[in-house]
Amino acid sequence: MRASRLLSIQMLLETRGRMSAQALADALEVSVRTLYRDIDQLCAAGVPIYAERGRSGGFELMEGWKTTLTGLTASEAQAVFMTGLAGPASQLGLGHEVADAQLKLMAALPTHQRQDAQRMQARFHLDTLEWYRENDPTPHLATVASAVWEERQLAIDYLSWRGEARRRVHPLGLVLKAGAWYLVAAVDSKPRTYRISNILQARRLDARALRPRRFDLAAYWAASLRRFEQDLYRGNATVLATPAGLHELAKLSAAVARAIAVSPRQAQADGRLRVTIPIETVQHATGQLLPLAPQVVAIEPPALVAAIAQQLDEIGACYGLRHRRPGRPKT
Numbered sequence: 001m002r003a004s005r006l007l008s009i010q011m012l013l014e015t016r017g018r019m020s021a022q023a024l025a026d027a028l029e030v031s032v033r034t035l036y037r038d039i040d041q042l043c044a045a046g047v048p049i050y051a052e053r054g055r056s057g058g059f060e061l062m063e064g065w066k067t068t069l070t071g072l073t074a075s076e077a078q079a080v081f082m083t084g085l086a087g088p089a090s091q092l093g094l095g096h097e098v099a100d101a102q103l104k105l106m107a108a109l110p111t112h113q114r115q116d117a118q119r120m121q122a123r124f125h126l127d128t129l130e131w132y133r134e135n136d137p138t139p140h141l142a143t144v145a146s147a148v149w150e151e152r153q154l155a156i157d158y159l160s161w162r163g164e165a166r167r168r169v170h171p172l173g174l175v176l177k178a179g180a181w182y183l184v185a186a187v188d189s190k191p192r193t194y195r196i197s198n199i200l201q202a203r204r205l206d207a208r209a210l211r212p213r214r215f216d217l218a219a220y221w222a223a224s225l226r227r228f229e230q231d232l233y234r235g236n237a238t239v240l241a242t243p244a245g246l247h248e249l250a251k252l253s254a255a256v257a258r259a260i261a262v263s264p265r266q267a268q269a270d271g272r273l274r275v276t277i278p279i280e281t282v283q284h285a286t287g288q289l290l291p292l293a294p295q296v297v298a299i300e301p302p303a304l305v306a307a308i309a310q311q312l313d314e315i316g317a318c319y320g321l322r323h324r325r326p327g328r329p330k331t
Helices: 002-016 021-028 032-044 074-080 086-091 095-108 111-123 141-150 217-232 243-249 254-262 282-292 302-318
Strands: 049-052 058-061 152-160 163-177 180-187 190-195 199-208 235-241 273-279 296-300
Touching: 002 021, 002 032, 002 058, 021 032, 021 058, 032 049, 095 111, 141 152, 141 163, 141 180, 141 199, 163 190, 163 217, 180 217, 235 243, 235 282, 243 254, 243 273, 243 282, 243 296, 254 273, 273 282, 282 296, 282 302, 296 302
Parallel strands: none
Antiparallel strands: 049 058, 152 163, 152 199, 163 180, 180 190, 235 273, 235 296
């Protein structure tokens, strides 16, 4: 365990450059005191690590020094071949490079690890696309990716719900979410998100892209998802659901599933459970909840109950059923 951590310290300093004691400790999930002991042991073993004092100081390897350790554990070798990036890499124009890199890695592995890696490739496959969906058309993905890699500004024509607009953006990163590609780019120093399939034209510019200090792509994406849900779900609905209905209800969205998990479940005399879930609008919730009846019945707010009842009446009329005045569902 400690030997692996010592190697990780060398790799971190080699790939990231100077790092503070706290940053190294956080990356390794150890205390700063433990990190200092590890640094002392590495220095005693001849690894040329030196410290810079001051506000921007930290630990750093001697310039040009590289570790000669290239070995992978069996679990690490298997993990590399579980990345499942062949499909997305092909979309970025890097399919051959990924295949070549895996081939070189396979050849460098010991025989027993090579067999494990081959078994992993044969038994695991990652498909990022949701059911009943096709990949978004992304004819400009390669151009956008090139601008991201080369840190160059982009001129794009973008189609949003407001209409078509022309933007000059500073690319910060690419995100693949449920089979759809997104560009995160700064406009007026503020990061924004653009769906690649909505880019009508893209042209890489010679001007260098400016990156906000300490920008973290993963942290930005997580925060933007939280903001999206907060803006999306503007109300709540109370429903009565059978156990089977509750299972289907949780499939509507991650936000609904989380609400069900934390909602106090009040059991009714007939065995149904009373739960509160977030909704976007009455109209949207009507379309979601109607197919789940009678396993899921909305009882609040009144506007949602009335909308579902009206929809049921209109459906009944299409099939020659008698019109019945909407009433409050039985609780």
